[in-house]
Amino acid sequence: MLMPSVVVFALFVFWPLGRTLYLSLHGNDIFGAPSAYVGGEHYREMLSGEFGKVLATTALFTLFSVVPAVLGALFVVLLLEAHIRGVRALRTAFALPFAFSVATASVIFAVIYNPAIGVANGLLGSLGIDRVNWLTDPSIALPAVCAATVWMNFGYNILVLSAGVSAISPEVVEAARLDGATGWRLASRITVPLLSPQLFFLVVVSTIHALQSFGQIHILTKGGPDQATTTLVYSIYEKAFAFGSSDFGAASAQAVVLLVIMLSCTAVQFGILERRVHYR
Amino acid sequence: MRKPRLRRTMTAFVALVAAAALTACGDSGSGTDGGNDALDAPGAEVLEKAGDKTTIEFWHAMKGPNAAAVDQLVADFNAQSGGKVEVKAVFQGGYDETIAKYKASVQQKSTPALVQIYDIGSRFMVDSKQVVPMHKFIEKDGFNAADIEPNIANYYSVDGKMWSMPFNSSTxxxxxxxxxxxxxxxxxxxxxxxxxxxxxxxxxxxxxxxxxxxxxxxxxxxxxxxxxxxxxxxxxxxxxxxxxxxxxxxxxxxxxxxxxxxxxxxxxxxxxxxxxxxxxxxxxxxxxxxxxxxxxxxxxxxxxxxxxxxxxxxxxxxxxxxxxxxxxxxxxxxxIGGASLWIDGVGHSAKEKRAAWEFVKFASNPVEQAKWHTGTGYVPINGKALDEQIDKGWMAKFPQFRTAVDQLHALPPSxxxxxxxxxxxxxxxxxxxxxxxxxxxxxxxxxxxxxxxxxxxxxxxxxxxxxxx
Missing domain, CATH: 3.40.190.10 (Periplasmic binding protein-like II)
Known part of the structure; x- marks a missing residue:
């Protein structure tokens, strides 16, 4: 019974993984086919300062796209707990970004951020503020791409947390209220701890998601300006496919590094965060 | 009953992985095995003698109105070829994507007979050892290459010999x-x-x-x-x-x-x-x-x-x-930049190579270049295109375009x-x-x-x- 899945796994997971390791230890001819064995050469190249910058960018991108999206969604979900008219419509509205593909959302943001004809600069202009170079100023581009990513992830986070909130037993909340807990106290002592499985899930999944992000960077900045948004995945793409480059060896070596980073991130999250998760 | 079946599945699985591994290792020696005559230019007789229709693929990187101009050019060529040759234009994405896909096609031994590659991919195309140098066809046919704008031909020439035919040129x-x-x-x-x-x-x-x-x-x-x-x-x-x-x-x-x-x-x-x-x-x-x-x-x-x-x-x-x-x-x-047309030799029959050349010749004649020029805005690679009526009308309508042509002619090749x-x-x-x-x-x-x-x-x-x- 297990065999079919083992075969599928072997073909689509272990085989590519093995192939990546193999490629990462070889050079390439001009067509991109593996040539001579080069040992750890591609890994040694990564010790340069340039790759350090890529790793730092990846870390910043992950941090500033995961944390605001999860905390922001939590805040909105807690607010939506209030029994006001039209709360269902609001919930749907907040979850709407989930319906956009990364490509569509990125194109929308590209229009918003456009230096000459963009909506963002148009709004600033009508307030009498000089235009901001959203995607061409190295210190603003990364936050701008992160903001777009937060918007894209917001809907999904809202959906997951809303489902979590509605699964909280009314008796528990009722009991807490009888004991006099309201507002902030109720949220911090009852709702958030009971949401911890969902929060943990979101942190793990969005971290992996952020580490793999490609579409928004490709469409908005192509890794620029001055490498300010070149994350690890984008660097892999550039080595392997962009600008007529077919350096699959170096790209594969970076892919192996990405795998190691993702595994360790997840391991750390399970080791540290999960201890605080309250499963019902 | 259970054990033997499991073992059989295991054997099949191991065989599968081994086969996959062999295929993967086998593709590393990418094809320069076409022999010498793969890179020769055949004469017109190969098509005349052929009883059936020769179909070739033409990979290009033109989008929007330029893609429409390519499709029109291909349709015109197919219509006048008298059923002997059919060119199929295939859009492959931008220039970078096209060269990336071309590289992959060399590894898979499935190159198109004709491909449009950007100017900065020229050295790679020469080194790929896949293409028939354009000058071989030019010599074979006694084709008058003097009409090709010298400044444009200059880019695609190595040691004074043209390797590819300029197609779309811009300045x-x-x-x-x-x-x-x-x-x-x-x-x-x-x-x-x-x-x-x-x-x-x-x-x-x-x-x-x-x-x-x-x-x-x-x-x-x-x-x-x-x-x-x-x-x-x-x-x-x-x-x-x-x-x-x-x-x-x-x-x-x-x-x-x-x-x-x-x-x-x-x-x-x-x-x-x-x-x-x-x-x-x-x-x-x-x-x-x-x-x-x-x-x-x-x-x-x-x-x-x-x-x-x-x-x-x-x-x-x-x-x-x-x-x-x-x-x-x-x-x-x-x-003078832009892109040019390359004829693939390795893995293609004499008929296919000849068919590709026929299309290249057609695409660079004055009438077609005048249509191409006015339909896309690229500089005509054939100087005589400027004498065509359709081109004169266009220049009258968009005098701004005169600058590009003047600039091209004022430039001494260097x-x-x-x-x-x-x-x-x-x-x-x-x-x-x-x-x-x-x-x-x-x-x-x-x-x-x-x-x-x-x-x-x-x-x-x-x-x-x-x-x-």
């Missing part, structure tokens, strides 16, 4: 907003001729509103490596060593030379001073800024002229001027204006953009930025040269 221009000049009290019929003059005019053409917000910049162009390549050529400077890679494999790029640093510094100063806008590397964004009227002077290819004229209708007048030179003492001219042949030229161009951008956004001084950029591409050049020699 860079200086674009001006006529009304912006008039509002500033400047004469738009006297365009700036060099970077210093652009810098001076940019100051006069930058307009701020009452609140101090800039509403019009004097200058704006994309951080596009091609523009730098062009500027170096106008100053007669070679982009890479070994005579722009035409005397032998180029071993290093020279965009850290003084002229290039001066360009980077000039651009940086304009942006810092607030006289130029930095819209980044995307040509679309720089184009949008000019079309929106927020930029008075702008550098771009001739190929966007049609779009500019249409977009500016009713808002302002688009004027064109010759591409600026680096300094008043510069004597060179820009490089090593600098032939452009750099380099296997990793696309990466070199990207590196030069890294350098320009680092200088313009102020993260490094111009000289350091260009030097670091040139160094960053050295590894790729070395490993490329090692693998082809």
């Amino acid at each position: 860079p221009l200086l674009y001006l907003n006529k009304e912006a000049f008039e509002r500033a009290g400047l004469d738009p019929t006297k365009p700036p001729k060099d970077l210093t003059e652009i810098g001076e005019l940019a100051k006069k053409l930058t307009v701020k509103d009452a609140s101090g917000k800039t509403v019009q910049y004097g200058f704006g162009a994309a951080i596009y490596g091609w523009l730098l390549e062009q500027l170096l050529a106008t100053d007669g400077k070679e982009y890479c060593d070994n005579g722009n890679g035409r005397k032998g494999l180029a071993s290093k790029v020279q965009f850290d030379q003084e002229t290039a640093v001066r360009v980077a510094q000039w651009w940086t100063d304009l942006v810092k001073g607030g006289y130029a806008t930095n819209t980044g590397r995307k040509t679309d964004d720089a184009q949008a800024a000019f079309k929106a009227g927020t930029v008075a002077m702008h550098l771009e290819s001739t190929s966007v002229l049609r779009g500019y004229v249409d977009a500016a209708k009713g808002k302002f007048t688009v004027l064109t001027a010759p591409y600026p030179k680096v300094s008043s003492s510069s004597t060179g001219g820009p490089i 090593v600098a204006s032939a452009g750099c042949l380099l296997g990793v030229m696309p990466q070199a161009r990207k590196a030069s953009e890294d350098g320009l951008e680092a200088a313009i956004v102020g993260s490094k001084p111009a000289d350091q930025a260009m030097k670091d950029a040139a160094t960053s591409v050295q590894g790729a050049i070395d490993s490329y040269n090692k693998s082809v020699s």
